[in-house]
Amino acid sequence: xxERSRSAQASNDPLPLARHPHLRTRLTRLLLPLLFLTAAxxxxxxxxxxxxxxxxxxxxxxxxxxxxxxxxxxxxPRPPKTPQxxxxxxxxxxxxxxxxxxxxxxxPQPLPAELEPTTPGMVAMEVLEKFLAAKTLAERLxxxxxxxxxxxxxxxxxxxxxxxxxxxxxxxxxxxxxxxVVDFYHNVDFDADxxxxxxxxxxxxxxxxxxxxxxxxxxxxxxxxxLAAYAKTPxxxxxxxxxxxxxxxxxxxxxxxxxxxxxxxxxxxxxxxxEIARAFFGRQSKIGMMLEDGTYSLxxxxxxxxxxxxxxxxxxxxxxxxxxAIDLKTLDWNP
Numbered sequence: 318x319x320e321r322s323r324s325a326q327a328s329n330d331p332l333p334l335a336r337h338p339h340l341r342t343r344l345t346r347l348l349l350p351l352l353f354l355t356a357a358x359x360x361x362x363x364x365x366x367x368x369x370x371x372x373x374x375x376x377x378x379x380x381x382x383x384x385x386x387x388x389x390x391x392x393x394p395r396p397p398k399t400p401q402x403x404x405x406x407x408x409x410x411x412x413x414x415x416x417x418x419x420x421x422x423x424x425p426q427p428l429p430a431e432l433e434p435t436t437p438g439m440v441a442m443e444v445l446e447k448f449l450a451a452k453t454l455a456e457r458l459x460x461x462x463x464x465x466x467x468x469x470x471x472x473x474x475x476x477x478x479x480x481x482x483x484x485x486x487x488x489x490x491x492x493x494x495x496x497x498v499v500d501f502y503h504n505v506d507f508d509a510d511x512x513x514x515x516x517x518x519x520x521x522x523x524x525x526x527x528x529x530x531x532x533x534x535x536x537x538x539x540x541x542x543x544l545a546a547y548a549k550t551p552x553x554x555x556x557x558x559x560x561x562x563x564x565x566x567x568x569x570x571x572x573x574x575x576x577x578x579x580x581x582x583x584x585x586x587x588x589x590x591x592e593i594a595r596a597f598f599g600r601q602s603k604i605g606m607m608l609e610d611g612t613y614s615l616x617x618x619x620x621x622x623x624x625x626x627x628x629x630x631x632x633x634x635x636x637x638x639x640x641x642a643i644d645l646k647t648l649d650w651n652p
Contacts, residue, residue: 438487441501441521441529445485448519448531449505452478462522462530464652465537474541475533480515483508488518488587491649497525500649502622504587507540515540518561518587518622520650535559535622535650539586539593548584548594551629551638558627559650560593561585563620564608573597574633580605582642588620596627596642604642614648622650 444460451457454476463470470476484506491500500522507515517540520532538544538558547556565581573579579599583592598604607613615621623645630641 437499437523437529438490438501441523442485442487442503444529444531445503445505445519445521449479449482449485457531457533460528460531461533463533463537465534470533473537475537480507480509482506483514498651499523501529516587516590520622532650534652544584544593547627548640551631553629555626555628555643557624557646558584559622559624561587561620562623562625562645563588563592564604564615564617566617568597570595570597570639572637573639574637580608582625584625585620594640596625596640598642602643604645607645615645621648623648624650624652 448457448460451460454470457475458467458470461475465473482505484504486504487501488504489502491502492498493500500520503519503521505517505519507517509515517536519536521529522532523529538560544556544558544560547558561584563583563585565583568576568579568581570576570581576597579597582596582598582604584594584596585592608615608617624647625642626644626646628641628643629638631638633639
């Protein structure tokens with residue numbers, strides 16, 4: 318067949334590509350890139366249209382600049398909105414001060430007598446007051462401590478009422494932890510109507526958890542007159558007394574032989590009072606060495622409650638015997 322008639326036939330052929338596969342392949346290669354570019358352009362145009370329709374505050378500081386392609390991520394489900402109450406008109410108000418309440422001060426209620434706070438010193442004072450107010454020995458026996466036989470006590474001043482007192486005060490307190498003893502020394506002034514004031518010292522002692530007791534032997538030695546009676550008449554027996562002593566570094570009594578070698582011991586009912594008697598001792602005696610030692614809490618002119626042993630010296634000068642202090646048994650009023 319001539320070439321022209323083939324061309325004419327091809328132009329009138331309704332399915333030319335089906336009869337020519339090589340032509341279909343070439344067209345496919347040409348059209349596919351064009352279709353891809355067209356689809357990409359449509360996608361870009363759609364994204365830009367969506368972004369342009371978003372409100373301006375939808376972009377964050379990290380959003381892509383305009384004109385760039387941002388991938389569209391699936392949105393996470395949002396929680397359902399809870400209905401909000403309509404806003405109320407809140408009117409600010411100033412704070413109102415609370416009116417001051419009157420303060421009510423109630424006086425402390427007094428404690429019952431059995432619950433009143435007490436101290437050992439207060440308890441000792443109460444015992445002393447009962448002792449002084451007692452009128453018989455039977456009343457005093459439960460509250461005293463003594464080594465004196467009861468028969469002798471029945472003849473003493475403790476068997477009768479004591480004179481009225483014008484002053485009672487605590488003078489000193491001493492403790493002995495080893496023996497669990499606490500001593501309270503009290504100054505008591507007895508005021509008799511027809512006599513001068515008689516100053517005395519009375520000891521109240523507490524042993525452990527026991528009740529306080531009046532130590533009456535020093536009281537009997539001084540107020541009861543036992544020391545004065547011994548110092549009045551020479552005797553061949555030694556005597557032990559619980560009194561207040563005060564040492565003097567000399568001897569001025571002309572009746573004492575060799576007085577330049579002796580010292581004086583004042584025997585007092587309490588400090589700063591007139592002595593009941595005077596006893597003398599040598600400078601080289603036991604008491605003299607104790608005063609010179611300095612470790613016995615003894616010194617000249619300092620009064621101290623002690624237990625002293627006395628005797629009548631009739632050997633040095635028989636015509637003028639004198640009272641001699643031969644020992645300090647204790648530096649307190651312990652028996």
